[in-house]
Amino acid sequence: MSFSQKILKWYGQNKRELPWRATKDPYKIWLSEIMLQQTRVAQGMPYYHKFLEAFPTVYDLANAKEEKVLKLWQGLGYYSRARNLHATAKIVIDKYEGKFPSTYKELKGLKGVGDYTASAIASICFNVPEPVVDGNVYRVLSRYFGVDLPINSPKGVQYFKQLARDVMNTENIRDYNQGIMEFGAIQCAPKKPYCLLCPLNDGCVALKENKIGGLPVKLKKTKVKDRYFNYLVILDKDKCTLLEQRHGKGIWQNLYQFPLLESEYVLEIDELQEQIAQQSALPSLQTIKLFNEKEIVHKLSHQNLHTRFWILEARDAIKDGISWEQVHTFPVPVLIAEFIKIFKI
DNA sequence: AATACGGGGGA
DNA sequence: TCCCCAGTATT
Structure with missing residues:
Protein backbone atom coordinates (compact mmCIF):
# COMPACT_ATOMS: atom_id res chain seq x y z
CA MET A 1 0.00 0.00 0.00
CA SER A 2 1.27 3.47 -0.84
CA PHE A 3 1.72 6.24 1.69
CA SER A 4 -1.43 8.02 0.56
CA GLN A 5 -3.46 4.83 0.58
CA LYS A 6 -2.42 4.16 4.15
CA ILE A 7 -3.40 7.68 5.13
CA LEU A 8 -6.79 7.28 3.48
CA LYS A 9 -7.37 3.96 5.18
CA TRP A 10 -6.39 5.33 8.57
CA TYR A 11 -8.63 8.35 8.03
CA GLY A 12 -11.59 6.17 7.15
CA GLN A 13 -11.19 4.31 10.43
CA ASN A 14 -10.21 7.13 12.77
CA LYS A 15 -11.61 10.46 11.64
CA ARG A 16 -13.52 12.63 14.04
CA GLU A 17 -16.99 13.76 13.13
CA LEU A 18 -16.51 17.49 12.76
CA PRO A 19 -19.27 19.86 11.65
CA TRP A 20 -17.39 21.15 8.60
CA ARG A 21 -16.77 17.60 7.43
CA ALA A 22 -20.46 17.17 6.72
CA THR A 23 -20.49 19.82 4.00
CA LYS A 24 -18.82 21.03 0.83
CA ASP A 25 -20.33 24.49 1.10
CA PRO A 26 -17.38 26.81 0.37
CA TYR A 27 -18.73 29.40 2.81
CA LYS A 28 -18.65 26.95 5.69
CA ILE A 29 -15.35 25.39 4.69
CA TRP A 30 -13.76 28.81 4.28
CA LEU A 31 -15.08 29.93 7.66
CA SER A 32 -13.75 26.83 9.38
CA GLU A 33 -10.36 27.08 7.68
CA ILE A 34 -9.84 30.71 8.66
CA MET A 35 -10.85 29.97 12.23
CA LEU A 36 -8.56 26.98 12.49
CA GLN A 37 -5.44 28.83 11.36
CA GLN A 38 -3.00 28.42 14.25
CA THR A 39 -5.95 27.38 16.35
CA ARG A 40 -6.96 24.04 17.82
CA VAL A 41 -10.19 22.43 16.72
CA ALA A 42 -11.52 22.47 20.28
CA GLN A 43 -10.89 26.19 20.60
CA GLY A 44 -12.41 27.08 17.23
CA MET A 45 -15.49 24.91 17.47
CA PRO A 46 -17.76 27.16 19.55
CA TYR A 47 -16.84 30.11 17.35
CA TYR A 48 -17.74 28.18 14.23
CA HIS A 49 -21.24 27.55 15.56
CA LYS A 50 -21.65 31.10 16.82
CA PHE A 51 -20.67 32.53 13.44
CA LEU A 52 -22.97 30.30 11.42
CA GLU A 53 -25.82 31.17 13.73
CA ALA A 54 -25.15 34.90 13.45
CA PHE A 55 -24.26 34.79 9.75
CA PRO A 56 -25.95 31.84 8.01
CA THR A 57 -24.74 33.00 4.60
CA VAL A 58 -21.87 35.01 3.20
CA TYR A 59 -24.39 37.81 2.57
CA ASP A 60 -25.21 38.06 6.25
CA LEU A 61 -21.52 38.28 7.05
CA ALA A 62 -20.84 40.87 4.37
CA ASN A 63 -23.70 43.05 5.55
CA ALA A 64 -22.70 42.96 9.20
CA LYS A 65 -20.82 45.73 10.99
CA GLU A 66 -17.14 44.97 11.48
CA GLU A 67 -17.67 45.60 15.17
CA LYS A 68 -20.13 42.76 15.36
CA VAL A 69 -17.74 40.43 13.56
CA LEU A 70 -14.93 41.38 15.94
CA LYS A 71 -17.21 40.91 18.94
CA LEU A 72 -18.03 37.38 17.87
CA TRP A 73 -14.35 36.75 17.23
CA GLN A 74 -13.39 38.05 20.67
CA GLY A 75 -11.11 35.61 22.46
CA LEU A 76 -10.01 33.69 19.40
CA GLY A 77 -6.96 35.85 18.74
CA TYR A 78 -5.21 36.92 15.54
CA TYR A 79 -7.91 39.48 14.92
CA SER A 80 -6.71 40.28 11.41
CA ARG A 81 -8.43 37.01 10.55
CA ALA A 82 -11.77 38.51 11.54
CA ARG A 83 -11.15 41.73 9.66
CA ASN A 84 -10.03 39.84 6.57
CA LEU A 85 -12.96 37.46 6.90
CA HIS A 86 -15.34 40.38 6.79
CA ALA A 87 -13.51 42.04 3.89
CA THR A 88 -13.47 38.81 1.91
CA ALA A 89 -17.19 38.29 2.43
CA LYS A 90 -17.78 41.64 0.78
CA ILE A 91 -15.44 40.74 -2.08
CA VAL A 92 -17.24 37.44 -2.65
CA ILE A 93 -20.51 39.35 -2.92
CA ASP A 94 -19.25 42.21 -5.06
CA LYS A 95 -16.76 40.46 -7.33
CA TYR A 96 -17.98 36.88 -7.40
CA GLU A 97 -21.71 37.45 -7.07
CA GLY A 98 -21.89 35.60 -3.79
CA LYS A 99 -20.26 32.42 -5.06
CA PHE A 100 -16.78 31.50 -3.90
CA PRO A 101 -14.27 31.03 -6.71
CA SER A 102 -13.18 27.46 -7.32
CA THR A 103 -9.56 27.77 -8.43
CA TYR A 104 -6.50 27.82 -6.22
CA LYS A 105 -5.33 31.05 -7.82
CA GLU A 106 -8.54 32.98 -7.33
CA LEU A 107 -8.96 31.69 -3.80
CA LYS A 108 -5.41 32.70 -2.96
CA GLY A 109 -6.33 36.22 -4.02
CA LEU A 110 -8.86 36.56 -1.23
CA LYS A 111 -7.80 38.40 1.91
CA GLY A 112 -6.61 36.13 4.66
CA VAL A 113 -6.41 33.18 2.29
CA GLY A 114 -2.85 32.00 1.83
CA ASP A 115 -1.29 28.93 0.31
CA TYR A 116 -2.69 26.50 2.86
CA THR A 117 -6.25 27.83 2.93
CA ALA A 118 -6.50 28.18 -0.84
CA SER A 119 -5.41 24.55 -1.21
CA ALA A 120 -7.80 23.43 1.49
CA ILE A 121 -10.87 25.12 0.01
CA ALA A 122 -10.00 24.15 -3.56
CA SER A 123 -9.46 20.51 -2.67
CA ILE A 124 -12.25 20.05 -0.14
CA CYS A 125 -14.97 21.94 -1.98
CA PHE A 126 -13.99 21.59 -5.62
CA ASN A 127 -11.88 18.47 -5.75
CA VAL A 128 -8.85 20.38 -7.07
CA PRO A 129 -5.70 18.25 -6.66
CA GLU A 130 -3.73 20.69 -4.49
CA PRO A 131 -1.88 19.39 -1.44
CA VAL A 132 -2.38 21.15 1.89
CA VAL A 133 0.68 21.78 4.00
CA ASP A 134 -0.10 22.82 7.54
CA GLY A 135 1.69 22.15 10.81
CA ASN A 136 0.37 18.60 10.90
CA VAL A 137 1.55 17.83 7.39
CA TYR A 138 5.02 19.20 8.11
CA ARG A 139 5.26 16.85 11.05
CA VAL A 140 3.98 13.77 9.27
CA LEU A 141 6.11 14.25 6.16
CA SER A 142 9.28 15.25 7.99
CA ARG A 143 9.04 12.15 10.15
CA TYR A 144 7.86 9.59 7.66
CA PHE A 145 10.36 10.64 5.01
CA GLY A 146 13.07 11.71 7.45
CA VAL A 147 13.42 15.27 6.21
CA ASP A 148 15.34 17.60 8.52
CA LEU A 149 15.06 20.80 6.50
CA PRO A 150 13.66 23.52 8.79
CA ILE A 151 9.94 23.80 8.10
CA ASN A 152 10.00 27.56 8.50
CA SER A 153 12.87 28.20 6.08
CA PRO A 154 12.09 29.12 2.47
CA LYS A 155 13.96 26.00 1.30
CA GLY A 156 11.94 23.86 3.67
CA VAL A 157 8.62 25.38 2.71
CA GLN A 158 9.33 24.78 -0.94
CA TYR A 159 10.64 21.27 -0.38
CA PHE A 160 7.73 20.11 1.75
CA LYS A 161 5.18 21.55 -0.64
CA GLN A 162 6.72 19.57 -3.48
CA LEU A 163 7.02 16.44 -1.36
CA ALA A 164 3.38 16.81 -0.36
CA ARG A 165 2.48 17.12 -4.03
CA ASP A 166 4.55 14.05 -4.94
CA VAL A 167 2.88 11.78 -2.40
CA MET A 168 -0.69 13.08 -2.45
CA ASN A 169 -3.65 11.04 -3.60
CA THR A 170 -5.31 12.83 -6.53
CA GLU A 171 -8.23 10.39 -6.74
CA ASN A 172 -9.70 11.49 -3.43
CA ILE A 173 -7.90 14.71 -2.61
CA ARG A 174 -10.71 15.84 -0.33
CA ASP A 175 -10.32 12.95 2.10
CA TYR A 176 -6.59 12.63 1.60
CA ASN A 177 -5.85 16.23 2.57
CA GLN A 178 -8.07 16.06 5.60
CA GLY A 179 -6.70 12.62 6.35
CA ILE A 180 -3.05 13.59 6.52
CA MET A 181 -3.90 16.55 8.75
CA GLU A 182 -6.05 14.39 11.00
CA PHE A 183 -3.32 11.77 11.11
CA GLY A 184 -0.88 14.43 12.25
CA ALA A 185 -3.27 15.74 14.87
CA ILE A 186 -4.29 12.39 16.34
CA GLN A 187 -1.69 9.73 15.57
CA CYS A 188 1.55 11.50 14.62
CA ALA A 189 1.19 13.97 17.49
CA PRO A 190 3.92 16.50 18.36
CA LYS A 191 4.83 14.84 21.64
CA LYS A 192 5.00 11.16 22.45
CA PRO A 193 3.27 9.76 19.41
CA TYR A 194 2.30 6.17 19.95
CA CYS A 195 4.44 4.77 17.14
CA LEU A 196 4.05 1.20 18.35
CA LEU A 197 0.47 1.14 17.14
CA CYS A 198 0.97 3.36 14.09
CA PRO A 199 -0.15 1.81 10.82
CA LEU A 200 2.62 3.71 9.04
CA ASN A 201 5.41 2.66 11.40
CA ASP A 202 7.02 0.19 9.00
CA GLY A 203 7.97 2.84 6.44
CA CYS A 204 8.70 5.68 8.85
CA VAL A 205 12.31 6.88 8.49
CA ALA A 206 12.32 8.91 11.71
CA LEU A 207 11.10 5.95 13.72
CA LYS A 208 13.70 3.65 12.22
CA GLU A 209 16.48 6.17 12.91
CA ASN A 210 15.10 7.14 16.31
CA LYS A 211 14.56 10.77 15.26
CA ILE A 212 10.88 11.18 16.08
CA GLY A 213 11.59 13.61 18.90
CA GLY A 214 13.80 15.81 16.75
CA LEU A 215 11.42 16.19 13.82
CA PRO A 216 10.20 18.40 12.39
CA VAL A 217 13.08 20.86 12.65
CA LYS A 218 11.98 24.41 13.33
CA LEU A 219 14.21 27.48 13.43
CA LYS A 220 14.56 29.64 16.56
CA LYS A 221 11.89 30.83 18.91
CA THR A 222 10.54 34.33 19.10
CA LYS A 223 11.95 36.77 21.58
CA VAL A 224 9.42 38.26 23.91
C1' DA B 1 14.46 36.33 5.11
C1' DA B 2 12.47 37.75 9.40
C1' DT B 3 8.94 39.32 12.20
C1' DA B 4 4.32 40.42 13.95
C1' DC B 5 0.11 38.71 15.07
C1' DG B 6 -3.58 35.91 20.37
C1' DG B 7 -4.95 32.91 23.13
C1' DG B 8 -5.26 28.41 25.11
C1' DG B 9 -3.84 23.69 26.23
C1' DG B 10 -0.71 19.93 27.23
C1' DA B 11 3.62 18.04 29.11
C1' DT C 1 8.22 27.05 31.29
C1' DC C 2 8.11 25.73 26.55
C1' DC C 3 5.92 24.18 22.45
C1' DC C 4 2.28 23.92 19.31
C1' DC C 5 -2.04 24.77 17.11
C1' DA C 6 -6.05 22.93 9.89
C1' DG C 7 -1.03 30.27 8.71
C1' DT C 8 -1.03 35.00 6.64
C1' DA C 9 0.62 39.57 5.78
C1' DT C 10 4.07 42.78 6.07
C1' DT C 11 8.67 44.49 6.15
Whole structure:
Protein backbone atom coordinates (compact mmCIF):
# COMPACT_ATOMS: atom_id res chain seq x y z
CA MET A 1 0.00 0.00 0.00
CA SER A 2 1.27 3.47 -0.84
CA PHE A 3 1.72 6.24 1.69
CA SER A 4 -1.43 8.02 0.56
CA GLN A 5 -3.46 4.83 0.58
CA LYS A 6 -2.42 4.16 4.15
CA ILE A 7 -3.40 7.68 5.13
CA LEU A 8 -6.79 7.28 3.48
CA LYS A 9 -7.37 3.96 5.18
CA TRP A 10 -6.39 5.33 8.57
CA TYR A 11 -8.63 8.35 8.03
CA GLY A 12 -11.59 6.17 7.15
CA GLN A 13 -11.19 4.31 10.43
CA ASN A 14 -10.21 7.13 12.77
CA LYS A 15 -11.61 10.46 11.64
CA ARG A 16 -13.52 12.63 14.04
CA GLU A 17 -16.99 13.76 13.13
CA LEU A 18 -16.51 17.49 12.76
CA PRO A 19 -19.27 19.86 11.65
CA TRP A 20 -17.39 21.15 8.60
CA ARG A 21 -16.77 17.60 7.43
CA ALA A 22 -20.46 17.17 6.72
CA THR A 23 -20.49 19.82 4.00
CA LYS A 24 -18.82 21.03 0.83
CA ASP A 25 -20.33 24.49 1.10
CA PRO A 26 -17.38 26.81 0.37
CA TYR A 27 -18.73 29.40 2.81
CA LYS A 28 -18.65 26.95 5.69
CA ILE A 29 -15.35 25.39 4.69
CA TRP A 30 -13.76 28.81 4.28
CA LEU A 31 -15.08 29.93 7.66
CA SER A 32 -13.75 26.83 9.38
CA GLU A 33 -10.36 27.08 7.68
CA ILE A 34 -9.84 30.71 8.66
CA MET A 35 -10.85 29.97 12.23
CA LEU A 36 -8.56 26.98 12.49
CA GLN A 37 -5.44 28.83 11.36
CA GLN A 38 -3.00 28.42 14.25
CA THR A 39 -5.95 27.38 16.35
CA ARG A 40 -6.96 24.04 17.82
CA VAL A 41 -10.19 22.43 16.72
CA ALA A 42 -11.52 22.47 20.28
CA GLN A 43 -10.89 26.19 20.60
CA GLY A 44 -12.41 27.08 17.23
CA MET A 45 -15.49 24.91 17.47
CA PRO A 46 -17.76 27.16 19.55
CA TYR A 47 -16.84 30.11 17.35
CA TYR A 48 -17.74 28.18 14.23
CA HIS A 49 -21.24 27.55 15.56
CA LYS A 50 -21.65 31.10 16.82
CA PHE A 51 -20.67 32.53 13.44
CA LEU A 52 -22.97 30.30 11.42
CA GLU A 53 -25.82 31.17 13.73
CA ALA A 54 -25.15 34.90 13.45
CA PHE A 55 -24.26 34.79 9.75
CA PRO A 56 -25.95 31.84 8.01
CA THR A 57 -24.74 33.00 4.60
CA VAL A 58 -21.87 35.01 3.20
CA TYR A 59 -24.39 37.81 2.57
CA ASP A 60 -25.21 38.06 6.25
CA LEU A 61 -21.52 38.28 7.05
CA ALA A 62 -20.84 40.87 4.37
CA ASN A 63 -23.70 43.05 5.55
CA ALA A 64 -22.70 42.96 9.20
CA LYS A 65 -20.82 45.73 10.99
CA GLU A 66 -17.14 44.97 11.48
CA GLU A 67 -17.67 45.60 15.17
CA LYS A 68 -20.13 42.76 15.36
CA VAL A 69 -17.74 40.43 13.56
CA LEU A 70 -14.93 41.38 15.94
CA LYS A 71 -17.21 40.91 18.94
CA LEU A 72 -18.03 37.38 17.87
CA TRP A 73 -14.35 36.75 17.23
CA GLN A 74 -13.39 38.05 20.67
CA GLY A 75 -11.11 35.61 22.46
CA LEU A 76 -10.01 33.69 19.40
CA GLY A 77 -6.96 35.85 18.74
CA TYR A 78 -5.21 36.92 15.54
CA TYR A 79 -7.91 39.48 14.92
CA SER A 80 -6.71 40.28 11.41
CA ARG A 81 -8.43 37.01 10.55
CA ALA A 82 -11.77 38.51 11.54
CA ARG A 83 -11.15 41.73 9.66
CA ASN A 84 -10.03 39.84 6.57
CA LEU A 85 -12.96 37.46 6.90
CA HIS A 86 -15.34 40.38 6.79
CA ALA A 87 -13.51 42.04 3.89
CA THR A 88 -13.47 38.81 1.91
CA ALA A 89 -17.19 38.29 2.43
CA LYS A 90 -17.78 41.64 0.78
CA ILE A 91 -15.44 40.74 -2.08
CA VAL A 92 -17.24 37.44 -2.65
CA ILE A 93 -20.51 39.35 -2.92
CA ASP A 94 -19.25 42.21 -5.06
CA LYS A 95 -16.76 40.46 -7.33
CA TYR A 96 -17.98 36.88 -7.40
CA GLU A 97 -21.71 37.45 -7.07
CA GLY A 98 -21.89 35.60 -3.79
CA LYS A 99 -20.26 32.42 -5.06
CA PHE A 100 -16.78 31.50 -3.90
CA PRO A 101 -14.27 31.03 -6.71
CA SER A 102 -13.18 27.46 -7.32
CA THR A 103 -9.56 27.77 -8.43
CA TYR A 104 -6.50 27.82 -6.22
CA LYS A 105 -5.33 31.05 -7.82
CA GLU A 106 -8.54 32.98 -7.33
CA LEU A 107 -8.96 31.69 -3.80
CA LYS A 108 -5.41 32.70 -2.96
CA GLY A 109 -6.33 36.22 -4.02
CA LEU A 110 -8.86 36.56 -1.23
CA LYS A 111 -7.80 38.40 1.91
CA GLY A 112 -6.61 36.13 4.66
CA VAL A 113 -6.41 33.18 2.29
CA GLY A 114 -2.85 32.00 1.83
CA ASP A 115 -1.29 28.93 0.31
CA TYR A 116 -2.69 26.50 2.86
CA THR A 117 -6.25 27.83 2.93
CA ALA A 118 -6.50 28.18 -0.84
CA SER A 119 -5.41 24.55 -1.21
CA ALA A 120 -7.80 23.43 1.49
CA ILE A 121 -10.87 25.12 0.01
CA ALA A 122 -10.00 24.15 -3.56
CA SER A 123 -9.46 20.51 -2.67
CA ILE A 124 -12.25 20.05 -0.14
CA CYS A 125 -14.97 21.94 -1.98
CA PHE A 126 -13.99 21.59 -5.62
CA ASN A 127 -11.88 18.47 -5.75
CA VAL A 128 -8.85 20.38 -7.07
CA PRO A 129 -5.70 18.25 -6.66
CA GLU A 130 -3.73 20.69 -4.49
CA PRO A 131 -1.88 19.39 -1.44
CA VAL A 132 -2.38 21.15 1.89
CA VAL A 133 0.68 21.78 4.00
CA ASP A 134 -0.10 22.82 7.54
CA GLY A 135 1.69 22.15 10.81
CA ASN A 136 0.37 18.60 10.90
CA VAL A 137 1.55 17.83 7.39
CA TYR A 138 5.02 19.20 8.11
CA ARG A 139 5.26 16.85 11.05
CA VAL A 140 3.98 13.77 9.27
CA LEU A 141 6.11 14.25 6.16
CA SER A 142 9.28 15.25 7.99
CA ARG A 143 9.04 12.15 10.15
CA TYR A 144 7.86 9.59 7.66
CA PHE A 145 10.36 10.64 5.01
CA GLY A 146 13.07 11.71 7.45
CA VAL A 147 13.42 15.27 6.21
CA ASP A 148 15.34 17.60 8.52
CA LEU A 149 15.06 20.80 6.50
CA PRO A 150 13.66 23.52 8.79
CA ILE A 151 9.94 23.80 8.10
CA ASN A 152 10.00 27.56 8.50
CA SER A 153 12.87 28.20 6.08
CA PRO A 154 12.09 29.12 2.47
CA LYS A 155 13.96 26.00 1.30
CA GLY A 156 11.94 23.86 3.67
CA VAL A 157 8.62 25.38 2.71
CA GLN A 158 9.33 24.78 -0.94
CA TYR A 159 10.64 21.27 -0.38
CA PHE A 160 7.73 20.11 1.75
CA LYS A 161 5.18 21.55 -0.64
CA GLN A 162 6.72 19.57 -3.48
CA LEU A 163 7.02 16.44 -1.36
CA ALA A 164 3.38 16.81 -0.36
CA ARG A 165 2.48 17.12 -4.03
CA ASP A 166 4.55 14.05 -4.94
CA VAL A 167 2.88 11.78 -2.40
CA MET A 168 -0.69 13.08 -2.45
CA ASN A 169 -3.65 11.04 -3.60
CA THR A 170 -5.31 12.83 -6.53
CA GLU A 171 -8.23 10.39 -6.74
CA ASN A 172 -9.70 11.49 -3.43
CA ILE A 173 -7.90 14.71 -2.61
CA ARG A 174 -10.71 15.84 -0.33
CA ASP A 175 -10.32 12.95 2.10
CA TYR A 176 -6.59 12.63 1.60
CA ASN A 177 -5.85 16.23 2.57
CA GLN A 178 -8.07 16.06 5.60
CA GLY A 179 -6.70 12.62 6.35
CA ILE A 180 -3.05 13.59 6.52
CA MET A 181 -3.90 16.55 8.75
CA GLU A 182 -6.05 14.39 11.00
CA PHE A 183 -3.32 11.77 11.11
CA GLY A 184 -0.88 14.43 12.25
CA ALA A 185 -3.27 15.74 14.87
CA ILE A 186 -4.29 12.39 16.34
CA GLN A 187 -1.69 9.73 15.57
CA CYS A 188 1.55 11.50 14.62
CA ALA A 189 1.19 13.97 17.49
CA PRO A 190 3.92 16.50 18.36
CA LYS A 191 4.83 14.84 21.64
CA LYS A 192 5.00 11.16 22.45
CA PRO A 193 3.27 9.76 19.41
CA TYR A 194 2.30 6.17 19.95
CA CYS A 195 4.44 4.77 17.14
CA LEU A 196 4.05 1.20 18.35
CA LEU A 197 0.47 1.14 17.14
CA CYS A 198 0.97 3.36 14.09
CA PRO A 199 -0.15 1.81 10.82
CA LEU A 200 2.62 3.71 9.04
CA ASN A 201 5.41 2.66 11.40
CA ASP A 202 7.02 0.19 9.00
CA GLY A 203 7.97 2.84 6.44
CA CYS A 204 8.70 5.68 8.85
CA VAL A 205 12.31 6.88 8.49
CA ALA A 206 12.32 8.91 11.71
CA LEU A 207 11.10 5.95 13.72
CA LYS A 208 13.70 3.65 12.22
CA GLU A 209 16.48 6.17 12.91
CA ASN A 210 15.10 7.14 16.31
CA LYS A 211 14.56 10.77 15.26
CA ILE A 212 10.88 11.18 16.08
CA GLY A 213 11.59 13.61 18.90
CA GLY A 214 13.80 15.81 16.75
CA LEU A 215 11.42 16.19 13.82
CA PRO A 216 10.20 18.40 12.39
CA VAL A 217 13.08 20.86 12.65
CA LYS A 218 11.98 24.41 13.33
CA LEU A 219 14.21 27.48 13.43
CA LYS A 220 14.56 29.64 16.56
CA LYS A 221 11.89 30.83 18.91
CA THR A 222 10.54 34.33 19.10
CA LYS A 223 11.95 36.77 21.58
CA VAL A 224 9.42 38.26 23.91
CA LYS A 225 9.23 41.96 24.63
CA ASP A 226 8.05 43.43 27.93
CA ARG A 227 5.56 46.29 27.83
CA TYR A 228 3.95 48.20 30.67
CA PHE A 229 0.29 49.10 30.33
CA ASN A 230 -1.65 51.45 32.56
CA TYR A 231 -5.35 51.35 31.80
CA LEU A 232 -7.40 54.28 32.97
CA VAL A 233 -10.86 53.20 33.99
CA ILE A 234 -12.62 56.51 34.28
CA LEU A 235 -16.04 56.60 35.89
CA ASP A 236 -18.43 59.46 36.44
CA LYS A 237 -21.47 59.74 38.69
CA ASP A 238 -23.74 58.26 36.02
CA LYS A 239 -21.58 55.14 35.89
CA CYS A 240 -20.31 56.08 32.47
CA THR A 241 -16.80 55.32 31.34
CA LEU A 242 -14.48 55.94 28.40
CA LEU A 243 -13.48 53.41 25.76
CA GLU A 244 -11.25 53.99 22.77
CA GLN A 245 -10.64 51.98 19.65
CA ARG A 246 -7.11 50.79 18.82
CA HIS A 247 -5.99 52.01 15.42
CA GLY A 248 -2.80 51.69 13.42
CA LYS A 249 -0.38 48.81 13.49
CA GLY A 250 0.19 46.35 16.27
CA ILE A 251 -1.92 44.12 18.43
CA TRP A 252 -5.69 44.21 18.76
CA GLN A 253 -6.33 46.46 15.77
CA ASN A 254 -9.88 47.88 15.82
CA LEU A 255 -10.66 46.40 19.22
CA TYR A 256 -11.67 48.63 22.13
CA GLN A 257 -9.94 49.31 25.41
CA PHE A 258 -9.86 51.83 28.23
CA PRO A 259 -7.62 54.84 27.67
CA LEU A 260 -4.08 53.52 27.82
CA LEU A 261 -0.88 55.02 29.18
CA GLU A 262 2.08 52.91 28.17
CA SER A 263 5.34 53.35 30.02
CA GLU A 264 8.88 51.97 29.86
CA TYR A 265 8.69 50.56 33.38
CA VAL A 266 6.31 50.22 36.33
CA LEU A 267 5.07 53.71 37.13
CA GLU A 268 4.77 55.24 40.59
CA ILE A 269 1.43 56.84 41.26
CA ASP A 270 2.80 60.39 41.10
CA GLU A 271 4.51 59.64 37.82
CA LEU A 272 1.22 58.39 36.49
CA GLN A 273 -0.61 61.49 37.69
CA GLU A 274 1.96 63.61 35.93
CA GLN A 275 1.33 61.74 32.70
CA ILE A 276 -2.40 62.01 33.11
CA ALA A 277 -2.13 65.76 33.60
CA GLN A 278 -0.47 66.04 30.21
CA GLN A 279 -3.34 64.25 28.48
CA SER A 280 -5.55 67.14 27.49
CA ALA A 281 -8.18 64.82 26.04
CA LEU A 282 -8.99 63.28 29.40
CA PRO A 283 -11.77 64.69 31.58
CA SER A 284 -10.99 66.37 34.89
CA LEU A 285 -10.44 63.86 37.63
CA GLN A 286 -11.06 63.75 41.35
CA THR A 287 -9.63 60.55 42.73
CA ILE A 288 -7.30 57.87 41.53
CA LYS A 289 -6.95 54.37 42.89
CA LEU A 290 -4.91 51.38 41.82
CA PHE A 291 -7.18 48.42 41.14
CA ASN A 292 -4.60 45.63 41.13
CA GLU A 293 -1.65 46.00 43.48
CA LYS A 294 -0.05 43.03 41.80
CA GLU A 295 0.41 43.58 38.10
CA ILE A 296 -1.42 41.34 35.67
CA VAL A 297 0.98 39.84 33.15
CA HIS A 298 -0.91 39.10 29.97
CA LYS A 299 1.23 36.87 27.79
CA LEU A 300 1.14 37.01 24.01
CA SER A 301 3.46 35.12 21.72
CA HIS A 302 5.71 38.17 21.27
CA GLN A 303 4.91 40.33 24.26
CA ASN A 304 4.42 40.21 28.01
CA LEU A 305 1.98 42.95 28.90
CA HIS A 306 2.55 44.08 32.50
CA THR A 307 -0.77 45.65 33.22
CA ARG A 308 -2.27 47.76 35.94
CA PHE A 309 -5.79 49.10 36.01
CA TRP A 310 -6.39 52.48 37.62
CA ILE A 311 -9.86 53.50 38.74
CA LEU A 312 -10.39 57.22 38.24
CA GLU A 313 -13.33 59.26 39.38
CA ALA A 314 -14.34 61.99 36.97
CA ARG A 315 -15.34 65.38 38.36
CA ASP A 316 -18.05 65.96 35.76
CA ALA A 317 -20.18 63.81 33.50
CA ILE A 318 -17.98 62.24 30.84
CA LYS A 319 -18.57 63.59 27.38
CA ASP A 320 -19.35 60.71 24.98
CA GLY A 321 -19.20 58.38 27.95
CA ILE A 322 -20.33 54.79 27.66
CA SER A 323 -22.70 53.42 30.25
CA TRP A 324 -21.01 50.67 32.23
CA GLU A 325 -23.91 48.41 31.32
CA GLN A 326 -22.90 48.75 27.68
CA VAL A 327 -19.19 48.13 28.08
CA HIS A 328 -19.51 44.40 27.60
CA THR A 329 -21.03 44.84 24.14
CA PHE A 330 -17.80 46.18 22.65
CA PRO A 331 -15.18 43.91 21.11
CA VAL A 332 -12.24 43.94 23.50
CA PRO A 333 -9.05 41.93 24.03
CA VAL A 334 -9.22 39.11 26.56
CA LEU A 335 -7.13 41.20 28.94
CA ILE A 336 -9.88 43.84 29.05
CA ALA A 337 -12.69 41.31 29.07
CA GLU A 338 -11.22 39.65 32.16
CA PHE A 339 -11.07 42.97 33.95
CA ILE A 340 -14.65 43.85 33.05
CA LYS A 341 -15.70 40.49 34.41
CA ILE A 342 -14.14 40.93 37.84
CA PHE A 343 -14.54 44.66 38.38
CA LYS A 344 -17.54 45.55 40.52
CA ILE A 345 -18.51 49.16 40.04
C1' DA B 1 14.46 36.33 5.11
C1' DA B 2 12.47 37.75 9.40
C1' DT B 3 8.94 39.32 12.20
C1' DA B 4 4.32 40.42 13.95
C1' DC B 5 0.11 38.71 15.07
C1' DG B 6 -3.58 35.91 20.37
C1' DG B 7 -4.95 32.91 23.13
C1' DG B 8 -5.26 28.41 25.11
C1' DG B 9 -3.84 23.69 26.23
C1' DG B 10 -0.71 19.93 27.23
C1' DA B 11 3.62 18.04 29.11
C1' DT C 1 8.22 27.05 31.29
C1' DC C 2 8.11 25.73 26.55
C1' DC C 3 5.92 24.18 22.45
C1' DC C 4 2.28 23.92 19.31
C1' DC C 5 -2.04 24.77 17.11
C1' DA C 6 -6.05 22.93 9.89
C1' DG C 7 -1.03 30.27 8.71
C1' DT C 8 -1.03 35.00 6.64
C1' DA C 9 0.62 39.57 5.78
C1' DT C 10 4.07 42.78 6.07
C1' DT C 11 8.67 44.49 6.15
